[in-house]
Amino acid sequence: MFHYEKKLQFPVKIATPNPKLAAFIISQYGGPDGELGASMRYLSQRYAMPFAEGKGLLTDIGTEELGHMEMVAAIVHQLTRNLTDEEVRNNPTFSPYFVDHTAGVYPTAASGFPWSAASIQSTGDVIADLTEDLAADGAMA
């Protein structure tokens, strides 16, 4: 069960939009090691976790990752607001994203590959899962 809090975990205030940067940052939202993957990874793996400490951590960190996902989405949203036609046309980095998603926030990797559960794993084996977490997230945080 989850309740929404109408605020971000950390302030996001981007004065100058920058669609090129948005085209890179989007990977932290929907890329293989992005926040969507992180939250799904932890919240799915916790059912096979035999230890209370691990159940607690996977639940709490997985929940925190949902908040991270929202912050990254807010960053992308603010980087792509009030764009002019010219800013999009003359931006070969951002324009392919714009073709399908305009200034909407869509979970995709920077490469254009849409978010996929194939980039995460839940094996039912605690050691295998934690090892994957280390590879994906650098640390369990």
Add this chain to the structure above:
Amino acid sequence: MLIENNGTCSTGSAAATASCPDSNGTMPSCAGLAVPYVPFQQNNPQKYSQSEALSNGTLFPGLNLPFHLAVEGSSLPNTPLAELQALEFVVLELGLYLDTHKDDTEAFHLFKQFTAMEKAARAAYESKYGPVTKQAAAAGDSYQWLSDPWPWNFAQNEVK
């Protein structure tokens, strides 16, 4: 020349060299090629203040591994929202810490204390800027949940 495990240097004996074929260089006589280590976070670790914690992304200096060794954290705006976010971050970090250190009574005491502070700060914030939770929305005179700004709006951080 070899460095023994106690840190003193001596000339390696033929026997040590024979049993430890990798004993070249300034290493303990029987050192492996690589020795990784994982320090465990001990009870009652050093902690940052709440605003330092939020801007560094961790409550614990011992867990702070700055990106590209940049020592200073990001700067926080001086707003009631950022103050509330800082308190909530401490509650969250202490919660994670307690998941693996449930018998640290001092940390549990801090957890209770910061949870109470967060609750008070949230109520003060909501009375001024509108509901953050549905529960607070239900406590108002009319349904204010839909009022701007939403968290992802640039404006939320402008006005608060």
